[in-house]
Amino acid sequence: MLPYKKHVDYIIVLGAGIRSEEVTPLLKSRLDKGLMYLKDNPQVKFVVSGGKGPDEPVSEAFAMAKYLRSQNIPDNQIIIEDQSTTTYENMKYSKIKIDDDWSDEKRKPNVLFTTNNYHVLRSMTYADMAKLKAHGAGAPTSYYFLPSALLREYAAVLVQNKIKIILIMLLIISFVIIVSWPF
Template identity: 65%
Template sequence: MPLVIISCIFIIIGGLILLKERRSFFGGMFFAFGGLFLILTLFVVGLIKISEISTNSSELLTVIFYTLFPLIFLIVCTFFIFNTHTMQTKEGRSVTAKLSALLGINLLITVPAFFYLLSMGSSKIPLWLFSILLFLLLSDLLFSFLFTCYLFYSWMYQMIPIKKKVDYIITLGSGIRSEEVPPLLKSRLDKAIEYYHKNPTAKIVVSGGQGADEPVSEAFAMKKYLLSQQIPDVHILMEDQSTTTFENMAFSKKIIFEDWKNKDQAPTILFSTNNYHVLRGALYARKAHLKAEGVGAPTALYFLPTALIREYIALLTQYKWFTVSMILVCLVFIIRSVLPI
């Protein structure tokens, strides 16, 4: 029962923050953490209650805990590991392509090691070593669970439909190798075109500068593609100086408000990117003081795990206070639970 109450407190706090600003990383993670922890708690409590009804139920519970859960766990880890091979085949070898395999291997090692350490206790190894190992494993598991919370928050953010009239659609750039847009960037542009057809008076802002290894600016390539799709030139605005997502938002904001004629009313702004990048894009829009909601273009399934892990790491780096706070929570838990006071 205390765990249920704690989960509800997290949900209420996170929900209140999101009602005020749904692009709050803190509010979203609080809400997702509380929601997922509540579901997990109720599920475990339900299984325990069922096991108390009869012997057959108890046997079913044993099968679930010792067979079904480990099997699902192994399938998930195996998927992450083999996904790296698919990534390297289709996208080439890189450090980021190995992220999904690293996550799968990490879980395969950390989860069994955590439960083995708990079952062994501190009687067989020095207390200081037991405390350090428990702290490291607990921190690892917490950040793995928070990754699941991030996925839930990201999905939840994109589930709210956007039905109001749109005045501007910012399309965020991504890397190019020629004047032709690659599939990833094309999907972002196609999503922007989809909303443009619903709002034919809207203007599309193509946002992206020219990298050292790019022949033209991303904005130039994007505009060229939009023109080939019969989007009128007068409905395309170019922002070709940005090199980061934050600059995409900040520089596009400047162009939009210079173009906006109705000064008595704020324009309605969307930004188009890939589904895995929508949440971080929204957080950067908030940081740039730009009121804009994101829409996500579909991404190939093999690309999603690596992309989502990369986004999660970037957010932990961006919100260092959050990362440090979670580490301190684990440290306090170890001190209170293991070390003598």
């Protein structure tokens, strides 16, 4: 919700499905959110992260790099990560690309990732799992897409935390049984 005010060294743009070599409106909003930070961080490097799905003509990273070039971003500011197929892999492989590129041993890079607003929370957990210290920036999502996206994210968070949820449910059931047991 709050804009990231610190200097940014890298912006990871998380991929989203594509149907051609052009980015979809959903993916364009993620890229445009990253471009917003360019004004205050002219030397920022974009890590476009997303592989090629079986129904995609090119990798998501390829399409994103093409879009950034059309926005006058030079190739030396674009790092392509085109192996990932999940959000966790986006974070994991992007971290490797950043670690390989970063040369300042005195400090760690400031990393920001962009995704759609409904996806920031879960993406933060994957960044933590990948040991990537990054902040998230949420791009706007079309209102007609938001209800289904939020339901999908809710289900994904439940699946991601299924062991914790099962333990909590067992604890609640145990409590109910103990409280209702006649003594």
